[in-house]
Amino acid sequence: MNDKLVETCLAYLDGDLDEAELKDFADLLAESDEAADQLADLALDEQHYRQAPAGPKAAELPLADALAMPALDAAFNDGVPTIQYTTSSTAKPQSQYASALAYVIKQTFTPKRVAVLGTAAVVLLGLVITLTLISGPDETEQITDLPGVVSPSDEAPVTSRVVATLTAEHQARWDRRPGQDLYAGQRFTLRQGFAEVTTARGASVLIEAPSTVSFSENDNAVFLREGSLGITIGDNASGFIVDTPHTRVVDIGTSFGVSVVPGTDTTHVQVFEGEVSIAPPPDDNNTDRSRTLVANGAVEIGLPFGVRPAEFEPTRYERDIAIARLRPGLEGDAEWAGEVPSDIGFGQFESVKTRVHIEQAGLVLGRAIQADFGPGGTWPLDPEHEAPLIPAGTRVDVYLLHLDPPSTEDHEAESVIRFDRPILGVLGTEATLHATDSTLGLPGVLYPNPNIAGAKHSYKGVRGLDFTDTGFVDHAAVAADGRTITLSVNGSLIDQARVLVLARDQGSPTTN
Amino acid sequence: GTLSMANESYSRSPEDVSRLALLWGKAQHSVSAYVHAAVRNHHDAEDVIQATVTYIAHHFEEYDPDRPFIAWAIGIARYRILDHRHQGRRQPLLLGDEALDSLTDAMARKADTADDRREALDHCMGRLKPEHRRVLAERYGSDKGREEIASDLGIKARSVTVLLRRVRTVLAECIDQRMKGSAS
Numbered sequence: 001m002n003d004k005l006v007e008t009c010l011a012y013l014d015g016d017l018d019e020a021e022l023k024d025f026a027d028l029l030a031e032s033d034e035a036a037d038q039l040a041d042l043a044l045d046e047q048h049y050r051q052a053p054a055g056p057k058a059a060e061l062p063l064a065d066a067l068a069m070p071a072l073d074a075a076f077n078d079g080v081p082t083i084q085y086t087t088s089s090t091a092k093p094q095s096q097y098a099s100a101l102a103y104v105i106k107q108t109f110t111p112k113r114v115a116v117l118g119t120a121a122v123v124l125l126g127l128v129i130t131l132t133l134i135s136g137p138d139e140t141e142q143i144t145d146l147p148g149v150v151s152p153s154d155e156a157p158v159t160s161r162v163v164a165t166l167t168a169e170h171q172a173r174w175d176r177r178p179g180q181d182l183y184a185g186q187r188f189t190l191r192q193g194f195a196e197v198t199t200a201r202g203a204s205v206l207i208e209a210p211s212t213v214s215f216s217e218n219d220n221a222v223f224l225r226e227g228s229l230g231i232t233i234g235d236n237a238s239g240f241i242v243d244t245p246h247t248r249v250v251d252i253g254t255s256f257g258v259s260v261v262p263g264t265d266t267t268h269v270q271v272f273e274g275e276v277s278i279a280p281p282p283d284d285n286n287t288d289r290s291r292t293l294v295a296n297g298a299v300e301i302g303l304p305f306g307v308r309p310a311e312f313e314p315t316r317y318e319r320d321i322a323i324a325r326l327r328p329g330l331e332g333d334a335e336w337a338g339e340v341p342s343d344i345g346f347g348q349f350e351s352v353k354t355r356v357h358i359e360q361a362g363l364v365l366g367r368a369i370q371a372d373f374g375p376g377g378t379w380p381l382d383p384e385h386e387a388p389l390i391p392a393g394t395r396v397d398v399y400l401l402h403l404d405p406p407s408t409e410d411h412e413a414e415s416v417i418r419f420d421r422p423i424l425g426v427l428g429t430e431a432t433l434h435a436t437d438s439t440l441g442l443p444g445v446l447y448p449n450p451n452i453a454g455a456k457h458s459y460k461g462v463r464g465l466d467f468t469d470t471g472f473v474d475h476a477a478v479a480a481d482g483r484t485i486t487l488s489v490n491g492s493l494i495d496q497a498r499v500l501v502l503a504r505d506q507g508s509p510t511t512n
Numbered sequence: 513g514t515l516s517m518a519n520e521s522y523s524r525s526p527e528d529v530s531r532l533a534l535l536w537g538k539a540q541h542s543v544s545a546y547v548h549a550a551v552r553n554h555h556d557a558e559d560v561i562q563a564t565v566t567y568i569a570h571h572f573e574e575y576d577p578d579r580p581f582i583a584w585a586i587g588i589a590r591y592r593i594l595d596h597r598h599q600g601r602r603q604p605l606l607l608g609d610e611a612l613d614s615l616t617d618a619m620a621r622k623a624d625t626a627d628d629r630r631e632a633l634d635h636c637m638g639r640l641k642p643e644h645r646r647v648l649a650e651r652y653g654s655d656k657g658r659e660e661i662a663s664d665l666g667i668k669a670r671s672v673t674v675l676l677r678r679v680r681t682v683l684a685e686c687i688d689q690r691m692k693g694s695a696s
Contacts, residue, residue: 043545044542048634239634
């Protein structure tokens with residue numbers, strides 16, 4: 001990089017060149033592609049800053065000593081004095097050109113025409129929304145007081161800038177419930193359930209209770225004081241930052257999870273897709289550089305160890321609230337494993353715990369399903385129990401319970417799984433599981449089913465709940481209220497059961 | 513569907529509208545950067561961008577889809593800048609025709625890597641101290657003058673200039689290194 005050229009271009013962009021210098025610079029631009037390229041680069045950067053959020057209304061704003069930044073590292077790392085920042089910022093004028101385009105096109109589509117062309121109306125609506133997104137977040141009027149908002153002392157102060165939106169909740173209980181608009185610096189605590197927050201730049205942050213977070217005035221950053229976040233980055237939110245007491249995580253990819261582990265004074269970071277950059281703990285004198293963590297990697301950050309590898313746990317972070325909403329209450333040796341993976345055969349997911357997967361949500365049964373047992377029923381099957389026939393047309397959520405212990409030695413897992421809606425029936429035999437893979441299972445998943453043409457897994461007699469003849473005995477019971485299933489599973493190969501629950505959502509159905 | 517306006521008649525299908533919105537979404541950043549670089553008065557630049565986007569919306573049928581949309585849009589913006597110069601706006605255009613053409617070509621050349629640069633800048637800004645990002649946002653996001661920022665901070669305007677230059681130079685160097693790294 002040509003520092004002198006950069007300096008000259010910046011002086012031009014700042015309007016600091018006098019007439020003679022300006023003429024020279026214009027001549028240089030006309031002659032030199034390098035100069036024109038450099039000016040274009042810096043202009044692109046400036047446009048990016050132009051779209052950045054405004055500063056706080058009033059804050060303790062530490063300002064770097066302008067003369068103490070001679071090098072890159074200094075700029076990123078030097079200590080700075082603090083001075084009082086005293087005045088309100090001017091609201092950034094809303095971008096007019098996006099609305100201009102929307103306006104012109106709106107004029108093109110007269111109301112009458114739009115009424116006739118419903119498709120066009122939908123496209124126009126999408127266009128306006130798109131343009132609104134393109135133009136960046138709306139500025140909100142400066143306000144002096146936000147009722148019910150706590151300004152954490154160790155984070156940025158609350159400002160009037162809306163930096164994120166609460167887009168969905170599931171069984172959420174808050175210390176002090178935020179509104180739909182989340183302001184920079186506003187701290188809130190989720191005591192129970194899940195909340196999905198979408199930042200102005202399009203990052204999706206799924207907060208799992210208990211968590212305390214606040215969003216930075218930089219509309220692409222969040223401070224996680226404690227708790228757990230599953231993050232998915234949109235196209236415009238690249239560079240999303242998660243700050244914790246122990247580290248700074250900067251997105252370089254698309255999907256990752258961050259948690260501040262209670263009682264351990266550490267932060268756990270796990271990457272699902274893409275990469276993240278991880279800064280060492282602030283007081284770590286042994287690690288002086290950020291490091292990159294790639295997909296399927298996990299680390300812990302804290303003192304005195306600095307940054308150390310951790311086991312990748314595929315189901316640790318919830319990143320989709322639609323999936324999180326389907327998560328039942330779990331006790332004992334059961335673990336929530338989210339959507340059923342593409343291969344759920346023998347040896348794929350060995351664990352001492354019973355994995356609870358969701359296979360289908362909102363599925364409308366195309367034909368009646370005969371369950372092996374239902375509310376009040378048990379495994380081994382009770383001959384006096386009348387197994388339910390679930391009628392065609394019923395809308396169900398389908399769960400798969402899966403236990404595959406790490407070794408071929410017998411292993412026992414005891415679990416309680418509680419649903420907030422009725423269990424309609426349980427399929428526990430190998431035969432009923434095989435028979436319903438194609439109708440109740442998730443299409444494309446490799447089940448341990450030899451009846452499926454081209455099946456990768458052709459084991460026989462290893463699936464379903466075990467009964468006396470196998471030498472192992474599994475026990476299960478659905479409570480009379482139909483909302484809780486208890487399991488005591490002895491596994492050596494695979495134990496599976498399919499649980500049909502009344503669907504949570506009444507949305508657009510899929511049928512089997 | 514074919515639609516018409518009272519004073520002019522042209523075709524515009526919903527697909528075209530959707531396509532235009534997508535293309536403009538990708539081009540907006542570069543076009544805006546280009547206009548602001550050529551027209552240093554913020555309000556004049558906004559006027560030029562608005563004129564550009566209005567022209568694009570009305571003449572989208574002239575766009576040749578075999579050509580890069582960003583280059584086409586920048587070319588239209590160039591003419592709007594020249595129009596602006598002849599209309600005696602708030603501040604005279606600082607660059608002559610040759611320099612403007614050179615900048616036009618450069619911005620079109622940068623179109624393919626603009627997203628990468630923005631991504632690199634996001635990364636590098638993530639490494640900046642919050643207070644430095646804040647000053648950048650004050651200067652460019654709020655379009656505050658250096659004097660106003662200096663007054664707010666209780667320092668000299670010259671110090672704000674030096675600080676901004678150094679932060680921007682550091683960021684440019686960081687971006688340069690990062691893009692070279694990703695290219696290798």
